[in-house]
Each structure stands twice: as C-alpha cells, then as structure tokens.
Amino acid sequence: MKSNRIFIAWLRWPLYLRIAIIICFLLLFFGQLIVLLEPKQYHTIFDGIWWALITVSTVGYGDFVPQTMPGQVAGMALIFIGASFVTAYFATLAAAVFSKQHHYVEGKVAFKGKGHLIIVGWNEKTNKLLQSFQTIDPAMPIVLIDDSLKEGPLLENVHFIKGHGTEDVTLRKANITGADAIMITADQHENEVTADMQSVLTLLAAKGLNPSLYCLIEILTDRYVKNAERAGANQVIHTSD
Template structure:
C-alpha cells in the first residue's frame, strides 16, 4: 500500500518536474560512475557530473572524453538514455506552453487577480466600453464573459472567459468574488423580453456570489425594471429610453445634436460626475454654487435627492445637506 501511495504521489507531480528530476538523477549517477571507471580522465566526481551534463544536453565541448571501452560504453548508454529524457523535457515544456496559450485564447484559463471589471456579453457596446476603459483607465483589467465567441478578441488588458455567465463555474473562473464591478449588456441575439430576463438572471448569479459587487445592467424594455431593482442592480441603463430620448431631442434641436452626445463620451475627456454637496455650498443657491464650481472647471447641471433628479433647476433653489450635485467635468 505504501509503495502504491508513493507511486500515486509521484504521478501527481507535473510531467516536466518528473522529467527534470530523472535527468538530474541520471547526470549524478553517470557522473559518479564515469569518475570511478576512468579516474585519470575524470579526477573528481564534479568533473564526471560536468561531462554527463554536457553529454545529455548534446553540447559536447570535448574537454573531457572517455578513453577506455568501458568509459565509452557508459557514454553510449548516457546518450541513448539521457538525451532522450532531455529531448522529452523540452518537448513537454513546449507542449505545455502551447496548451496554456491555446487555453487562454479559448477562454478556458481562470482569472487569478482582483479589482477588475467584468463585462458580460460581446457586442458593439462591449467593444466601445473596452475602448473607453483603455483611454481613461488603461491600468484597469477587464474580464469578458461570453459564450458565443470562439476565441479571445486579443485586446490589451482583456481576459476572456468562455461560458454561461449564470453558472457558478464560469463566475468562479472570472474571479467574481474579487471583482470591482460588473456591467451586463443585453443579449442581442434574443428577443427584447428574453434578453431582459437573461440579464436579470445573470444579475442574480453575480449578486449571489458577491453581494457587494457594483453592478450596471442594461434593459431593453421596461417590463422587468422592478425585477432588476429587486435583484440588486446598482444602476439600470434603460437603453430603450436613452435611444428614444436622443432621437426626439435631435428632432427638436436639429443642427446635429448627436455630436454633442458624442462629446460626452469619457474617452473624449468629458464625463458626468455625481458628488455629495461640499459643506461650504450648503445653504447657497444653485446660481451661487454654479459660479463657485465653474471656477474649479466643474459645470453644475442638476441636483439629485434620493430617487429624484432635477436637471437645470431654478437658479434660486437652495441647496441642502443631503443633496447630490450632478456635474460635467473633464
């Protein structure tokens, strides 16, 4: 039983570790043997080990050469056995490196780090998100979860996980417990209702494994808005409203309003920011606060109080301690 246990423990070691140990044993053994057979040519055991190492590596410096039949016979055996193991060792390393790269490209390699952003679903929105992250937060690592891609998009700082994002095994590979945030995009291959149901199911899976995870979920209809709130979404993007509002505002304003929206892309240097009201602005009017913040290059555009948001409020409105300020900054 003990010998069987030793064999099992030995076989559990990585193949390349086992091969290098065997090669080291062969070098030490043949180095000892050759120094005993030809002490004149190999005066020390170290000289024999050096010759054995040079021989199995097929370098062959020629500084030590066996002179007797017995010594040369030992050399022949060493070449046949040792060189074969060395070749196998390097072939194993090459195969392991190729397998690792193949697994990475196929989305089979688990992500081991933390403080990353998880993006669920590969589509044009995801691609735009990743490009924006690279411009404003190039140091931020992103993990993409998708079950439709065959290979990783090969984008810098992007780690691809192939799999169903509602399954624990996939989320464990994405190291969701150590993630900073998750963004769930709607599945473009499903109907609108099915896409929203799928997004909420993914949200439940994410929150189940990491309740403190900050989550942003996209909904393409309003049917499951309350379900998304119940599931714990921190931010709900109502793409159906955003698109329709943009089109209506473009119709009303004319003169290329869509280019204004493009300028609000964080990648272009402008983005929204919501902050608690600074103590020195409590009790001041919206007008006075706007001038104070403008000197710091913050454009105050509205106030948020609880679930209520008011853009462009009356300039005489007084700011209170529990207000949040909505600004555009760069």
C-alpha cells in the same frame, strides 16, 4: 499496495516534471559513475555532473573527455539514454505551453487577479466599450464572460472566460469575489424579455457571490428596471443610453 499507490501518485504528476526528475537522476548517476571510472580525469562529483550535462545536451565542449573504454561506454550509454529524455522533455514542455495558450484563447483558464472589471456578454457595443476602457486606462484588468464566442478577442489586458454569466462556476472562474465591478450587457441573440430575464439572473448570481460588488446592468424593457433594482443593481442603463 503501498508501491501501487506510490506508482499511481507518480503517474499523476505532470509529464514534463516526471521527465525532468528522470534527467536529474541520470545526471547524478552518470556524474558519479564517470568519477568512479576515471578518477584521474574527473576529480570531483561536480566535474562528473558537468560532463554528463554537456554530453546529454549534445553541446560537447570537449573540456572533459573519457580516456578509457569503460568511460567511453558510459558516455555512449548516457547519449543514447539521456538525449532521448532531453528531447522528450523539451517537446513535452513546448506542447504544455501551446496547450496552456490554447486554453487561454478558448476561455478555459480562470482569472487569478483582483480589482478587475467583469463584462458579461459580447457584442459590438461591448467591443467599443472595451476599446474605450483601454483608451482611458490601458492597465485596467478586464474579464470578459461570453458563451457565444469560440475564441476570445485579441485585446490587451482582456481575459476571456467562456460560459454563461448566470452560472456560479463561470463567475468563480472570473474571480467574482475579487472584482471591483461588473457590467452586464443585454444578450443580442435573444428577444428583449428573455434577454432582460437573463441579465437579472446574472445580476442575482453575481450579488449572491459578492454582495459588495458594484453592478451595472443594461435593460431593454422598462418592465424589468424595477426587478433589476430589487436584485441589487447599482446602476441601470437603458439600451438607448
């Protein structure tokens, strides 16, 4: 049972990490083996590990070369076994990097920074707003929350989070507790009343997670201005402004 738990825990490790550990084990094993097989050619363990590393990477400097048949057989075995793991390691590492980058573009990666501005909702006004912020302060970290976009806009210092601003899980991905301010824009895909209701709900969710957060909210109808102020809005912006 204990061995099964260890094996399951091992399988839960990232694939590239498991392959890296196997490669390190092979380098140590064959490095020690070649010293035992050819002590005159390889004087220290470091010489053996160096030879194993150069061999498994197929670089082949030629500074250490097995002179006996047992040493050459060990070198052949290392090439057949180790080269495949090295190739798999770099392939897995490249795939992991590509997958991570793809998750960033799709808005699946949580934001870890602090002191940032959160903008909820993507539309043409938001696009111009982001460009204005980048002109004023290019280094300002901005997190954009939107559910309509399939991929985030390619703007510098803009971290995209896909999701609804009314949901706690989405706001936590945007690190709402570490943000300085949030700007809630009206949903252009809904009618005015529904858009204002969603904006107020987003405001309530944001204030619930971070009561000290400075909140700006865009309201389309006058009837929801008071509701926004009651919900804790620091500034209400009419859509005409």
